[in-house]
Amino acid sequence: MKKFKRHLITSALPYANGPIHIGHLAGVYVPSDIYARFLRMKGEDVIWVCGSDEHGVPITLKARKEGITPQQVVDRYHELNKKAFEDFGISFDIYSRTSNKIHYQTASDFFLKLYNKGEFLEKTSNQYYDEEAKCFLADRYIMGTCPHCGNENAYGDQCEKCGTSLSPNDLINPRSTVSGNKPVLRETLHWYLPLDKYEPWLKKWILEDHREWKANVYGQCKSWIDQGLQPRAVSRDLDWGVPVPVKGADGKVLYVWFDAPIGYISATRELTPDWEKYWRDPETRMIHFIGKDNIVFHCIIFPAMLNAEGSFILPDNVPANEFLNLENDKISTSRNWAVWLHEYLEEFPGKQDVLRYALCANAPETKDNDFTWKDFQARNNNELVAILGNFVNRTLVLTNNYYSGKVPGRGPTNAYDLEVLEAVGKLKESVESNLDAFRFREALKEAMNLARLGNKYLADREPWKLVKTDPATVETIMNISLQITANLTIICEPFLPFSMKKLREWIRVGEFGWKDAGNTDLLPGGHLIGKPELLFEKIEDEKIDIQIEKLMLAKKANEAAAACVVPGKDTITFDDFSRLDIRSATILEAEKVPKTTKLLKLKIDCGLDTRTIVSGIAEFFEPRDLIGKQISIVANLEPRKIKGIESKGMILCAEDRDGKLVLVAPAGNVSNGSTIK
């Protein structure tokens, strides 16, 4: 591995429209904190930057909804999250924010430099505009009827009912989700970063020069590059963000994904006048810690920006984690399905390390993992308390009992003693190489193995028996146990900083450096240690049950919200109604459309003729069960090709609250083609 002079660590900027939860922590902030602490202990020159990402449409919408300004929204979450990180021991060198003046300056300059170099394409396009809200609408904020399946609640980028991806112009009867009004098309000018231009360079830089990146990261990059990169717009029509700093760009701001990663640079500038050393010197090793949803921005788009700008270094590695689930369900801010950091800190005071431990031990490094409160409890009670806390406690209690807290000298050692002493050094090496490779889970396990080693050593040597017969040997045993304890304060420090600080106080030592780990003479004979307290306490069932109960309440609240009947639609005239040609019909044939999950091809007799209708109901009905069934259809819907099959009309179904479909049929038998009115 190349030896670097200094390190620049960045962690994904959390979006400032909600609080921090355990998913953020396990994916990004706990691993990066461990890594930063580890490097600092090694005496490396390292800075670690982060901050709130405060721009983008969702924040403006949240502000609108609550009747406050976007700035008030971001102020609220910036302060909340900054404090929560601090209290949790996340040791950023700076936690900045993208609404800072220095960020506006940095992002503007960055854009201008690319602009002046002629790196951007300028293009006009037609986009939907909400005249009432006076804003252009991002794809996701336009809803309308899906041209494929008739779902009236399809989004501008995708219909969730039939799964087809759409563009806003495909939607029938588009409406703005901001105001509910019909948006109009308006011409607008934007700047595009021509990613296709950087494709050959990216190909070499990632696919050849960074084969060591994690499989999930490398795989996703390869897939993007292989598919061919497209120019991406870097600006948006919005009044919240960094204004595009060129003439004629009124009402336009930099798109969040363009401005957010520049936030790493702004934060560094804010932190130190020496910032250029960290961003421009190839002797600096830059590492981006992110979650898997951010891979393409950090591995493709941001590097392309940096490369186009020309004066900055590129990331050496981007260790992205997968996602953490909570009690078998996706973590979701909007559904309140999360363990919020600020709440945890209040409800489990002084237990930062327990959560740090549980999240690191179960970090989603190679695949999505699940956090459960029972697992959290078990990790605390069976590992932190039983293995680490217990070893420390028995060592310190025995030392106090036998020697009134005075560290005994190490007398003669046997082969087993030497083996144990040697194992300490090996475990240190192992923790170190795992941390170097971003394998935090394995590193933590090895660190805990040091405590396991200690427990086994005590059990094998049984000083409580020997103390009556062979006090000299007991001195050696206790000396070695104390050296292991001192080593724990180093090796566990990156993972459990709060507890190791306590432990150092109890054994009355200062902070060691990482290089001291493996040294088995950290505590000289005669050194006086203090009285121990409990390093970790058992967590009883009641505390866990309260948390589980809290989640169940959130789930119930969600179900209650989902159970609300969808809002009624606008009044229509009788004329509008009578334009619909709804008829009874009978299904003659039914078969699945190959290579689809939801589509059935139906041949039906509707009285007028025998026709084919393709319908997205395959998940709810077996084709053979449908044959012979009488149903209701809209017969005069304009025909449309779906999967190459012409579909003439639409099957009427009632959709239940949970999305289940039920056929709408005449209650008694009628002849096919009977009109329904």
Next chain:
RNA sequence: UGCGGGGUGGAGCAGUGGUAGCUCGUUGGGCUCAUAACCCAAAGGUCGGGGGUUCGAAUCCUCCCUCCGCUACCA
């Protein structure tokens, strides 16, 4: 739909061609310094499913099933 990453004993995870491993849990035993903590041992897996390559496959190829991401909020 496509692409990427997953699917391994009760739970959580390692393991990319050569006798299936770790942590926790379970069962039995030992110990009693220690927060009923610690130590030892055992039970428990046809490695998502089918087909193929190979002397040999969890590992390579192929088809399929399934979860997650790319795709609002969001790590």
